[in-house]
């Protein structure tokens with residue numbers, strides 16, 4: 001079998017082309033199934049065709065580039081949708097590297113490689129919607145009833161998959177492993193001056209919507225002691241949860257109240273309803289389950305104190321995952337050859353499609369440094385040399401794995 005040799009400049013050129021879809025200053029706005037997302041996926045499918053790969057679009061908008069009919073290839077990729085205000089590299093980098101290694105494998109006559117861009121990794125409709133449906137972690141029926149924060153249903157949004165190309169199924173059984181390179185989205189590599197991160201595991205993530213219901217009323221005539229103010233519930237919950245988590249969490253555990261919707265959200269009205277999401281992440285699934293119990297206890301306690309009603313809904317859970325030992329070994333070897341003494345083992349605090357894919361096949365991930373650790377932000381960036389080095393390390397690891 002011939003060796004895989006990639007063209008780094010061509011990968012960077014693709015990455016720059018991808019950046020132009022939804023470009024906004026130095027960043028990108030390319031939410032799943034938005035106009036720029038559909039346009040970028042059409043472009044990607046075209047680039048796959050030009051490379052001699054066969055593009056396949058599945059019913060949730062994941063775009064695969066397959067090297068003919070082979071049923072034994074490595075799948076390499078990431079996602080190309082972004083946060084509402086996203087950086088230019090989050091996901092896009094791994095998609096560009098996937099395209100490059102798959103294209104180069106055809107040119108070199110090396111072991112066949114397929115590439116993919118998963119859809120809605122950034123959770124417009126649900127956490128990692130595209131890879132969760134593809135791997136069977138979320139049924140299409142369950143996905144279809146999810147809506148974005150404006151009320152657009154996934155069932156309606158995903159009809160646009162047909163605009164990208166002919167929709168069909170891509171069996172995960174075609175692939176023997178999944179590899180992904182991604183920006184770190186954190187400060188560790190940058191702080192230590194390392195250029196490659198070999199990922200050992202991806203933290204588990206839990207998300208749940210909480211709702212406090214009080215009594216919507218006049219802000220001038222309702223005495224303070226007679227109010228049932230839903231926002232006060234949220235405020236008290238937020239300070240109590242930090243104290244109550246203290247006995248359970250480690251310095252690596254994180255939690256966030258990221259989305260808040262107040263009703264009626266009007267200056268002269270006592271808020272009658274506060275909906276908010278809380279999300280928490282850790283490498284220990286047992287700890288994550290304990291935290292959920294604490295969240296419920298705390299919310300119930302706060303509701304009782306303030307005379308509010310409390311409900312929770314839309315719970316989603318993705319377990320912590322470990323990367324495949326054999327792949328980690330190949331990545332370590334490749335990293336030492338490409339960046340001697342300038343790489344380290346890391347855990348991923350961010351969730352990735354790779355976590356879902358790991359249920360079906362051996363999985364491995366590489367990181368490249370994020371300058372100042374900034375991501376999910378227009379300022380997100382990585383040195384071009386590091387983007388090239390990440391791609392070369394991926395190619396070298398593939399050669400090790402397929403030797």
Ligand SMILES: [Zn+2]
Pocket residue numbers: 079090091121182
């Ligand atoms: Zn990402």
